[in-house]
Amino acid sequence: MKEYLSLALRHTVERTIPRSASPPSPGLRPTSPRWGEGSKNNNFYSPLAPFGRGVGGEGSTVQLEDYFRWIILVLLILWLRSLAVAEPNPPISLVSQESNRRGTRAQEEEACRLGLELAGSANPADALPYLSSCQQVLAKRTDQAVLASRWELAKAFLKLERFTEAASVLETIHDEAQEGARQKILGLCYAKSSRVEDAIQCFGRAIALDSQDADARFNLGVLLSGKNEADQALIQLGQAVNLNPAEPRYSLGLAEALIDAKRYAVAVEFLTAVRSKFETLGQFHYALGLAYYGQHNAPSAIEELQKATALEPKMEAAFYFLGNTYALAEQYEKAFGAYRQAIALNPKHAPYYGRLALVAEKLGNPEEVVRDLQQVVRLDPEDVISQVNLAKALSKMDRLPEAIEQLQAAVKKAPNYKEAYYLLSSYSRQIGNISAADAYIATYRQLASKPSSK
Numbered sequence: 001m002k003e004y005l006s007l008a009l010r011h012t013v014e015r016t017i018p019r020s021a022s023p024p025s026p027g028l029r030p031t032s033p034r035w036g037e038g039s040k041n042n043n044f045y046s047p048l049a050p051f052g053r054g055v056g057g058e059g060s061t062v063q064l065e066d067y068f069r070w071i072i073l074v075l076l077i078l079w080l081r082s083l084a085v086a087e088p089n090p091p092i093s094l095v096s097q098e099s100n101r102r103g104t105r106a107q108e109e110e111a112c113r114l115g116l117e118l119a120g121s122a123n124p125a126d127a128l129p130y131l132s133s134c135q136q137v138l139a140k141r142t143d144q145a146v147l148a149s150r151w152e153l154a155k156a157f158l159k160l161e162r163f164t165e166a167a168s169v170l171e172t173i174h175d176e177a178q179e180g181a182r183q184k185i186l187g188l189c190y191a192k193s194s195r196v197e198d199a200i201q202c203f204g205r206a207i208a209l210d211s212q213d214a215d216a217r218f219n220l221g222v223l224l225s226g227k228n229e230a231d232q233a234l235i236q237l238g239q240a241v242n243l244n245p246a247e248p249r250y251s252l253g254l255a256e257a258l259i260d261a262k263r264y265a266v267a268v269e270f271l272t273a274v275r276s277k278f279e280t281l282g283q284f285h286y287a288l289g290l291a292y293y294g295q296h297n298a299p300s301a302i303e304e305l306q307k308a309t310a311l312e313p314k315m316e317a318a319f320y321f322l323g324n325t326y327a328l329a330e331q332y333e334k335a336f337g338a339y340r341q342a343i344a345l346n347p348k349h350a351p352y353y354g355r356l357a358l359v360a361e362k363l364g365n366p367e368e369v370v371r372d373l374q375q376v377v378r379l380d381p382e383d384v385i386s387q388v389n390l391a392k393a394l395s396k397m398d399r400l401p402e403a404i405e406q407l408q409a410a411v412k413k414a415p416n417y418k419e420a421y422y423l424l425s426s427y428s429r430q431i432g433n434i435s436a437a438d439a440y441i442a443t444y445r446q447l448a449s450k451p452s453s454k
Contacts, residue, residue, distance in 0.1 A: 112137065112149060119156035131156055135169060147175060154185070163192040180209040184216055191223060199223055214243035218250050221257065230261035248278050255287045264294035282312030286321075293321060298329040309341075316345035320352060323359070332362045350379035354386060357393075369393045377406075384414045391423060400427045418447045 115130030134153055138146050150173050157166035167189035173182055187202030203220035206213055221236030237254040244250060251274050258267035268291045271284065278284040289304030305322040308315060323338030339356040346352065357372035373390035376383055387410045394403040407424045411417055425440035 112153070116152050116156055119159055124156075124160055127156065128160060128162070131160075131162075132165070135165065138169070139172065144174075147173065151175075151178075158185070158189070161192075163189040167193060167195075180206050180213065180216075183209070184213075184219070187216075187219060191219070196223055196227065212243060214240040214247070214250065217243070218253055222253055225257040225260055228260075230257065230263075233257050234261070245274075246277070248281055248283070251278065252281075252283055252287055255291070259287065259290050259294060262294065264291050267291040268295070280311070282308045282310075282315055282318070285311065286315065286318045289318070289325070290321060293325055293328070296328065298325050301325045302329065314345060316342045316349075319345065320355070323355060327355075327359060327362075332359050335359045336363065348379060350376045350383065350386075353379070354383075357389070361393075366393060366397055370397065382413065384410045384417060384420075387413075388417070388420055388423070391420075391427075395423075395427060400431050403427050404431075416447055418444055421447065 111130050112134035115127045115134050118124065118127030118130060121127070131153060134149075138150055138153065150169055154166045154169040154173070157163075157169060167186055170182055170186045170189065175182060183202045183206040187199040187206065190196070190199035190202060200220060200223050203216045203223070206216040207220065210216070217236045218240040221233045221240060224230075224233035224236060227233075234254070234257055237250065237257055240247075240250040241254055251270075255267050255271050258264075258270065268288065271288045271291060275284070275288075285304045285308040289301045289308060292298075292301035292304060302322065302325050305318055305325060308318040309322060312318065319338050319342040323335045323342065326332070326335035326338055336356065336359045339352055339359065343349075343352045343356065353372045353375040357369045357376070360366075360368035360372060370390065370393045373386055373393055376386040377390055380386070387406050391403040391406040391410070394400070394406065404424060404427050407420050407427070410420045411424070414420070421440045421444040425437045425444060428434075428440060429437035
């Protein structure tokens with residue numbers, strides 16, 4: 001632009017000032033004529049007289065033209081300079097934008113770094129906001145340069161048990177060298193997020209990539225067992241055991257799948273064969289105890305479950321099934337004690353109280369029955385059967401108004417529960433509320449006329 005301005009200025013000057021002309025010297029400027037001097041046609045003072053000898057005077061026209069040429073030249077120079085100053089400066093704007101981009105990227109990278117660092121700290125939950133920001137940042141990137149960051153982010157989410165977020169990150173990873181590992185981890189995340197079918201497909205792909213992957217076969221077998229596809233599950237779990245017979249998870253997983261499929265004899269036979277490898281594990285004795293329990297072999301089941309609780313005193317399920325086995329053997333006092341130990345380990349699991357109530361009834365302790373059933377209803381308000389059983393227990397203690405209250409709550413949740421209406425009619429009649437009793441028995445008869453009703 002400066003070159004163009006220079007050429008335009010030179011061209012303007014050459015056209016404005018002839019080569020033969022020269023600017024008048026300030027020192028040679030003619031003085032103003034005295035009053036009365038001037039041209040022959042003007043005998044008064046002219047305002048233009050300072051530019052010449054007077055209007056119409058000799059030399060005045062040339063000097064006036066020179067003066068205006070200089071005025072025009074000065075104005076042109078000022079105008080051209082204003083254009084040069086007003087010219088935009090894109091390079092400065094671009095540099096500013098690039099600087100802003102670099103600053104933003106630095107902040108994003110710092111958020112990722114801090115999140116990953118906090119995920120490995122004593123308070124990993126503090127990392128979640130930073131990891132979420134990092135996830136949004138990486139989602140915008142498509143280059144392979146962030147591949148390692150994506151893996152680290154997925155692992156951090158896994159550590160925090162944020163399986164949905166981990167799966168979302170893993171879905172964006174394209175790493176051919178680690179595709180088998182990606183499919184297995186993604187399958188785990190899907191399974192933990194209740195996406196069982198997607199998880200099954202992932203483990204199937206992992207096996208297709210490496211048929212000797214015992215871990216993938218084990219996880220696939222567990223998922224298939226959970227879907228009651230016993231035969232396919234047992235095939236996969238059996239393959240996992242064959243590939244790595246020393247891994248207790250695989251052998252015990254196979255045993256539990258056999259128990260879930262009610263193949264108790266096969267489970268006992270298999271566990272007996274591998275006993276020498278795993279008898280130091282509480283989980284082994286627990287599985288064998290369950291297999292014996294399924295066969296109604298109470299003495300053998302009790303022996304194995306006692307070993308399980310001795311090896312793993314915090315295994316609540318072992319105490320629960322030990323209680324069941326004692327009850328099977330009609331050893332109710334011991335059953336009551338085993339259930340109490342299970343409740344001590346997990347006081348918020350409603351079924352434990354339900355089993356305890358059954359044993360308390362066998363022991364002739366109605367107060368305990370009521371307390372235990374009240375706990376069941378409190379922990380699981382949708383358990384209508386336990387609520388009806390609570391009403392029965394209250395009626396046996398002559399607490400009929402409370403029993404009616406429980407039954408009324410039950411029929412609100414299950415309007416077609418026939419037995420509840422029958423009991424409501426009976427208890428209402430016993431306390432003298434005949435109209436209510438008649439209304440309840442009418443509802444009972446109406447429901448009873450429908451074959452499909454409860």
